[in-house]
Amino acid sequence: MRSSRRRAKVASTVERHLRIRDGVVRHLHGSSNGMRLPWSMGAILPIQVLQGCALGRAPSVPIFGSYFPAWIICAVGGILVAVVLRFLFVAVGIDEHLIAPPLVYLCLAVGAGIALARFWMGSS
Secondary structure (H helix, E strand, C coil): HHHHHHHHHHHHHHHHHHHHHHHHHHHHHCCCCCCCCCCCHHHHHHHHHHHHHHHHCCCCEECCCCEHHHHHHHHHHHHHHHHHHHHHHHCCCCCCCCHHHHHHHHHHHHHCCCCCCCCHCCCC
């Protein structure tokens, strides 16, 4: 009983989304049968798509009473990881075999910064 209600609810939600999508497509491309969305829907749709950027505050960290963007901290962390890896590569002897060391260490810093951001802020 519950699963049939749930299926019906999912089906109605899917149908509603398909109707909205079809209406948006007709509005953007024009329709031969004269059905068009009101101009306000065309103005509101891009705003609704872009509001995902402003749903919450930007991730920030309070340091000494001042809020710093989290991406700066992740970038600095990535640079520190790259420096530590460089010392490790020099100690092991890998550094002398690298073809383009600046590019390798730049990629390591960027990758470590992105990984730190993904682990710290989540993968939403």
